[in-house]
Amino acid sequence: MRVICCLKQVPDTTEIKIDPVKGTLIREGVPSIMNPDDKAGLEVALQLKDKYGAEVVVLSMGPMQATEIIREAFAMGADRGILLSDFKFAGADTLATSSALAGAIRKLEPYDIIIMGRQAIDGDTAQVGPETAELLDLPQVSYVKSLEYKEDGTCLVTRKVEDRSYVLRVKTPVVLTVLGEEVEPRYMSVAGILKAFREMEVEIWSADKIDVDVTTLGLKGSPTQVKQSFGKQLKAAGHTYDNVSAAEGAKLILEALIDKNLL
Amino acid sequence: MELSAYKNVYVIAETRDGKVQDVSYQLLGKGREIADKTHSSLHVILAGYNIKNAAQDLIAHGADEVIVIDSRDLQEYLTEPYVQAVYSVVEERKPNIILVGATSIGRDLAPRLSARLRTGLTADCTKLEVEEDGSLFMTRPAFGGNLMATIISPNHRPQMSTVRPGVMKKLEADSQRKGTVTNVTFQLxxxxxxxEIVKVIRKVQSSDRIEDAKILVSVGRGICQETYPLAVELAKVLNGTISGSRASVDCGTIEQARQVGQTGKTVRPNLYIALGVSGAIQHLAGMEESDFIVAINKDRYAPIFKVADVGIVGDIKQVVPALIEEIKKYKQ
Incomplete structure (x- = not known):
């Protein structure tokens, strides 16, 4: 069994600050991490390795710096790692990213399960999983909470949405997107870390390697474009009362609620 | 691609158990505005099972045409049947704009549909603006709500967007509005x-879903076991509902379904009372659209005060009981 797990390196958004004057992101000094939902997906893949001896292949797209998360995946137990890195991939939106990933995944046939995180914490789109599935003409299950593999080549997948959960039966090959909050990823092992840096190699694939029409890749292959970005403007502040007693404070609130017809 | 061949605004309605979800009415409100500005018409694709009866109500809320795809194969949401159903209509009609609710259903269906159409999709938009020529400017938060980005699709049609629930406003129903209902047959x-669906496990629906509540009393890190009953009592006298920040979920004060913010739900009640909520940007992203915000916090520098209409720097244990008394007195 071969499981392909897609990973994205992202800035840790909890560490991001906004330049108060320019309204732009200050990215300096912000650590890059393996996207949390993707890490949960990797855990699900590694559990398939533990139980069924699956080969776990991790796949990422990005600058050479992204080899860091592939080595991290090796240290957690992944067997093979590929980084799509080429200026032709740069500036890709979700569709162009999916074109590249789908091209690489086709090169990795035969595969059984493709696992991604539900969404990345920098873009928060949750689109690359379903778009890649469509380009590969494979079924998808998104918002996956848990997975049970059956020897007959089907999976029982629990999909969790707002007001209900579904238990779904799906034939492999299939694309799954995993909910980070439902899975606790394992730590890297010491032996794994040593192996990741001493023995294992990250394969670097350029655009030529994946047999995809270059007009569907990178900025050129992206239907959407960022017109502008700006720091979030907070709503104008009202009145904050310091140095009032509890009774005075309560009265101030009551008056405001009466004034706004909220009672 | 000949862009001018693509016309009109299409909303993909979301149904669950035969009931059209509120987000679809919100999309109609925005869709109406876009259609009027671009001198075009507003259509709804209503796919599901036993949903025909909802068509008139969608017209009353702004639709010019409701395209009904009623089939037993669409009883519960599954990606492929729904994408097939919607794709068949979209391929024929060639919309300029398609709006989908950014729910777990919409965010599963829309990217599959956009990829099938080889067009762009902008996720989880909180603001949509249109030019008279029909170009759509789609604004959405990114980087955990730290940054807003405006996205365009200059050379591809349809222009597709999923729209965050609770952000757009639905129109008042007007039963005099006229529109057409078109039935489309569906062959899976x-x-x-x-x-295939093996089992559906429905969560018990509580009557107090925070996304539907008009008044929310929201608790944060500053509310502990000892003070939580005060928040519950305040909610009771206001006929409100309890919600909270991620911190209050992490420490077990409230359940995850009540979480407001980037990783929880977006709410826009008439009144939002934040008790001991510091106001991290991820939290503000989920509530700052509330009509009126009251904050009580002992930390005068808490960011929640930047969005509060009325802020009181003070101790929850003293201010909240006083407020409960004032409200009770007033209501008598």
């Missing part, structure tokens, strides 16, 4: 439908 391509 079964060999392509490789996912």
């Amino acid at each position: 391509d079964r060999p392509k439908s490789l996912v």
Whole structure:
């Protein structure tokens, strides 16, 4: 069994600050991490390795710096790692990213399960999983909470949405997107870390390697474009009362609620 | 691509158990505005099972045409059958704009549909603006709500967007509005439908879903076991509902379904009372659209005060009981 797990390196958004004057992101000094939902997906893949001896292949797209998360995946137990890195991939939106990933995944046939995180914490789109599935003409299950593999080549997948959960039966090959909050990823092992840096190699694939029409890749292959970005403007502040007693404070609130017809 | 061949605004309605979800009415409100500005018409694709009866109500809320795809194969949401149903209409009609609710259903269906159409999709938009020529400017938060980005699709049509629930406003129903209902038959391509439902586990629906509440009393890190009953009592006298920040979920004060913010739900009640909520940007992203915000916090520098209409720097244990008394007195 071969499981392909897609990973994205992202800035840790909890560490991001906004330049108060320019309204732009200050990215300096912000650590890059393996996207949390993707890490949960990797855990699900590694559990398939533990139980069924699956080969776990991790796949990422990005600058050479992204080899860091592939080595991290090796240290957690992944067997093979590929980084799509080429200026032709740069500036890709979700569709162009999916074109590249789908091209690489086709090169990795035969595969059984493709696992991604539900969404990345920098873009928060949750689109690359379903778009890649469509380009590969494979079924998808998104918002996956848990997975049970059956020897007959089907999976029982629990999909969790707002007001209900579904238990779904799906034939492999299939694309799954995993909910980070439902899975606790394992730590890297010491032996794994040593192996990741001493023995294992990250394969670097350029655009030529994946047999995809270059007009569907990178900025050129992206239907959407960022017109502008700006720091979030907070709503104008009202009145904050310091140095009032509890009774005075309560009265101030009551008056405001009466004034706004909220009672 | 000949852009001018693509016309009109299409909303993909979301149904669950035969009931059209509120987000679809919100999209109609925005869709109406876009259609009027671009001198075009507003259409709804209503797919599901036993949903025909909802068509008139969608017209009353702004639709010019409701395209009904009613089939037993669409009883519960499954990706492939729904994408097939919607795709068949979209391929024929060639919309300029398609709006989908950014729910777990919409965010599963829309990217699959956009990829099938080889067009762009902008996720989880909180603001949509249109030019008279029909170009759509789609604004959405990114980087955990730290940054807003405006996205365009200059050379591809349809222009597709999923829209965050609770952000757009629905129109008042007008039963005099006229519109047409078109029935479309649906033939499922079964060999392509490789996912089957084994079981559906419905969560018990509580009557107090925070996304529907008009008044929310929201608790944060500053509310502990000792003070939580005060928040519950305040909610009771206001006929409000309890919600909270991620911190209050992490420490077990409230359940995850009540979480407001980037990783929880977006709410826009008439009144939002934040008790001991510091106001991290991820939290503000989920509530700052509330009509009126009251904050009580002992930390005068808490960011929640930047969005509060009325802020009181003070101790929850003293201010909240006093407020409860004032409200009770007033209501008598």
